[in-house]
Ligand SMILES: [Zn+2]
């Protein structure tokens with residue numbers, strides 16, 4: 001029966017200290033060791049369970065996550081940030097059994113340092129906001145962000161100077177500890193030093209022994225021409241530094257485009273709303289429109305142009321990402337009716353209305369006036 005209660009598995013209280021947990025683990029590990037119980041499947045699974053429980057409860061950060069979120073927290077890496085502990089059930093535990101069994105079969109050799117457990121740093125995500133013009137031409141932008149870096153003071157060791165590190169007293173610097181009972185003995189990575197053979201006696205002043213420090217960083221991101229709004233760029237190794245020499249995480253930059261006063265992006269094309277006076281639309285003519293590179297280009301307005309009509313100006317849009325192709329500029333006609341008329345303009349419009357058979361508001365007013373008087 002697999003139990004997810006690691007404290008029950010080891011038979012310790014939830015507030016048990018490190019030594020108590022270690023003692024309980026050793027006792028149970030001896031009892032259920034496969035070598036002492038050949039062919040006993042119950043013992044074998046119990047042995048796996050107690051190792052799993054110990055792996056978590058003996059690692060302060062894993063224990064904290066387990067206490068807070070349970071087993072699922074460890075699987076999901078909840079609270080631990082991305083790149084957290086998701087892999088521990090596979091890799092670390094595998095390593096552990098590897099260590100154990102390897103030594104069972106090569107009994108007595110027991111030497112050699114255990115490999116210190118490294119961990120990859122977390123991935124980070126930040127944003128960069130650029131103008132449409134910058135997206136058009138491509139741009140290099142500085143991005144300010146915070147990340148965990150290897151402590152410069154101690155070079156990641158976590159110790160103050162060379163004297164800040166001493167031989168691990170539990171394993172005498174071997175990185176492995178050997179247990180024996182009767183004819184049987186086995187060894188595993190030293191739980192006190194994590195297999196490194198060394199412990200910190202005087203922690204580094206700058207990082208307090210963590211070996212890593214939060215630092216503000218600045219990185220110049222090259223954003224390619226034609227980038228889309230929301231695109232995510234990856235800077236390999238730009239994230240948090242790894243633990244104990246582990247790889248750095250990656251840095252992800254999400255690009256967002258600032259609102260542009262004239263243009264709206266529509267894939268590779270740019271849309272522009274062009275105001276056209278009502279008489280110009282009726283008579284036809286020429287106007288000019290702005291382009292993304294700066295300046296303006298002339299376009300033709302045919303006579304009888306309707307509101308909402310779209311004219312396509314070829315190759316005046318955005319560059320297609322990666323290619324030499326360019327989108328078009330889509331000019332959408334926005335018919336503009338004058339807000340105020342000069343007396344002369346009013347005269348002309350009234351005449352236009354008369355020709356078209358429309359009544360002007362003035363005439364309508366007159367009519368209703370007479371209607372009222374005449375009943
Ligand atoms: Zn040790």
Ligand SMILES: [Zn+2]
Nearest residue numbers: 151154204207
């Ligand atoms: Zn340091």
